[in-house]
Amino acid sequence: MIKVHHLNDSRSQRILWFLEELGCDYEIVPYARQETRFAPEDLKKIHPLGKSPVIEDGGRIVAESGTIIEYLAATYGNGKFTPEAGSDDFWRYNHFLHYAEGSAMIPLLLALYTGPLGDAAAPLHPRIFGEIENNFSYIESELIGRDFIVGDHLTGADIQVSFVLEAANSTGLLAPYPNLQRYLAAMQARPAYLAGIERGGPYAYGPK
């Protein structure tokens, strides 16, 4: 059975959601954040980076959200969550799989990490918040008239994009973006999403 190494309030919540969408059986190995909010050292026993999500499936260990999503879609998705290889939608799907963590998360993480510096970080704010606006305006425009980030049904790209929106939403940063709010609310209302929350336990970035 698939084993998910699940850290609370982390990117692994989206893997639980995706497994529910896929209808897979899975087992959760839970980890609790330390008081510092860092992941516990125990996660390094599973993968040297000590991050979550990591999954185990038949002896194979898979790390990095984008890879886990592609692996699960390829192995258990019967083509349902991945556009046809080589199609325009496929490259759009691939783009958002890379973009969500490779680009969109960067300014959010900069804001998060420099937050404790208070006013000392003020010189960085124009750049950081300019890039947050640049990225969310882009996703906002890509969601005009769409219910999903690619095509007309859920794909792995929606699972991947969701986390950066949830992280932003938790600090009010989605306020200027009606399409992002509508899209995220629709994702968070999906039965599989809610079943993932039920299995995973309290989640700080979930629906309010």
Place this chain on the structure above:
Amino acid sequence: MIKVHHLNDSRSQRILWFLEELGCDYEIVPYARQETRFAPEDLKKIHPLGKSPVIEDGGRIVAESGTIIEYLAATYGNGKFTPEAGSDDFWRYNHFLHYAEGSAMIPLLLALYTGPLGDAAAPLHPRIFGEIENNFSYIESELIGRDFIVGDHLTGADIQVSFVLEAANSTGLLAPYPNLQRYLAAMQARPAYLAGIERGGPYAYGPK
């Protein structure tokens, strides 16, 4: 013909390198960084994010390094730069494609962006430099006894991983990692790599 929107001293250099490995004809549209080191506004005419690399190929616009690499390998690589779909090496390849920009770059970017704050950023240093060590120790251990990050010949994952190592090397951060230095030097000595530099113009992160 493939058109590469190429910003100097940026991630687009690796796309030139990959096109040389692929033996593709391509045209460069050059962009110069502003005095602030930001990309010029002109790049937004090609893709709303205003970043480089972006490529155009037969009317298709592809952005995000990982996607460009996968697109070029799938379209022009005759299977040479991608492990067999579904194999262990394929998932290792996919992991490093996501990992390089999704995880490994984060602490480097935090160090880069908070650098101008000087001592005011000192409270962040244990976390930032701890994560730099965590990530580079991981890649270092994954390169023990290997000439390539996946399998026994060059794949798109080497192209993707190279940039984070080059960025780190430029500030001396690879000093503690003999395998990373050996690997990067071998990549930077490849004829296709050097041909990419020749085409792309001066590159701050190239071989010293």
